[in-house]
Amino acid sequence: MTKFGLKIFISWLFGTLLFAFPSFAAQIDGLRIGQNSTGARVVFDADANFDYKVFTLSNPNRLVIDTQNVEVTSKAVNSLQKNDFVSNVRTGPTGVSGVRIVFDLLRPIVVKKAFMLKPASGFAWRFAIDVETVTEKDFIAQVGNAYAFNSKDYQQSASSQSVAKSSSDSAKKNALRRRIITIDAGHGGIDPGAIGYSGTYEKNITFAMAKELKAELDKNPHYKVYLTRSRDIFIPLRDRVKISRKNNSDLFISIHADSARNRKATGLSVYTLSEEASDKEAAALAEKENKADIVAGIDFSKEEKLVSDVLLNMAQRETRNFSSEFAGLLSWQMSKIVKTVSNTHRFAGFAVLKAPDVPSVLMELGYLSNPTEEKQLKQKSYRQKLVAAAVRAINKYFENNKH
Ligand SMILES: [Zn+2]
Structure with missing residues (x-):
């Protein structure tokens, strides 16, 4: 074959190959x-x-x-x-x-x-x-x-139908504006939360973790991060929800640490709101966490209605899907680095997760009643691992939901 002939052959070959490739819509x-x-x-x-x-x-x-x-x-x-x-x-x-x-x-x-x-x-x-x-x-x-x-x-994008983000104008702004994350350190002040094997207070672990997570997220200029409490004070559960909504949060993360009578119980877990608990343990845990207000001598069992709107149901359903998506990402990232409970993502009626328009999750970092996990949770280096995994999940979540 002449040089010229070869050229023709090659261009014919490539032309055929190009046409042979299916074009995807x-x-x-x-x-x-x-x-x-x-x-x-x-x-x-x-x-x-x-x-x-x-x-x-x-x-x-x-x-x-x-x-x-x-x-x-x-x-x-x-x-x-x-x-x-x-x-x-x-x-x-x-x-x-x-x-x-x-x-x-x-x-x-x-x-x-x-x-x-x-x-x-x-x-x-x-x-x-x-x-x-x-x-x-x-x-x-x-x-x-x-x-x-x-x-x-x-x-249309489901989010643009929801209560909080109703106009296409605000959808456009969403793409540019910073993501607002509210981190809630569980318990505080008069309410110590769970008390660990060697006397560690849950409120101190949750506060340390919340501050460290905020510090890490603050490094990202696309995030604006708030804490529900910046010192050791008591805040009723419904006020934590109000703070989250007032901040116009895109994501709310409540941080806790569990305790159990069985000292061998270990593992991290992630919860989202549901009227029906996924299992008995989750129901019992929600009941325990919801008692925070009663511990401090306040009973808000008759919660006032947060929003009255015909669109509320739709917004709640949408919010629940976003909460679930983030809980899935968080569970996955955590399961890669620490021991997590089986079915890491569970559901129950946590009062602090009740904002109808803010995707919200509650994370139990581990069991303070277990001597090993208590010791680990007191170490900043251990918490830093948890912080890094949480940041990866948060980044992925906002990457997935750019609208
Ligand atoms: Zn707690």
Whole structure:
């Protein structure tokens, strides 16, 4: 072959190769799961909207999403975090230009809703699937029922529908403004909280951790961080919620440390609000933490209504999903560096998590009743590890929710 002929051959080869590559209309490059007490939301990040069909299959139980002209990156597949709903995700071709995304289910579910969220302020598209836990019998009954949608049916960003962020103007500002984080050091003043194996007060551990977490977050110019208390004083639980709302917080983190009669009990846990507790331990813990006000001689059992608005329910549901998403990220980061309790993310009726419009989580750093964990929690170097993991979770959460 002449030099010229070779050139032609090469350009022909490359031309053919280029045409041989399928052109994708959209690329999915992120995947995350937020859990709550009754179900979960699966969210995909994509650079464009796309048509999809969602359905379930049995034997083994699977959740399936069929799409057209969509590329699912390995980054998206690999970003699946450990959760209670699906064990893994895989993709494969279907039809002429289709891609099938398959989740293996850990429990029977139904698809309640699937929808596309329009990008807010120039940020990516999100495709969300809300699922709810059901009995195996109910799962079987609806296997194969497809939830098919056209890419033209999409919603505005859910956050721009919520009470706090109602106009598109404020959504635009959201993209630019600093994220506001309120950190709540549990207990204080007259209320010492749990008392450790060798007499350590919970209120001192929570305060040290809160200050250290603030100091670390303050290094990031994109964050504005507040503490609910900056000294050893008593603040009623509902006032902590009020402070969080008054600060216009994007995230509220309440820090605690547990104690148990069983000195062997150890491990960190993360909680979000739910009327129904995920288990007896979580219910008992919420009851104990909610007694903080009574300890100080105040009884706010008849809580005043925080907000009265027809949109309240919607905002609460949305807030719960964000809280769950952050709790999942926090549990995951913590589980990588310290011992966590099984089912690290749990749910119960904590009074301090009741702001309807601020995603809120409560973290129990460990058990002060356990001599080893008490000693560790008193060490700044140990707390610094927890701080670093919390910062990673916070960064990831705001990266995921740029709208
Ligand atoms: Zn506490």
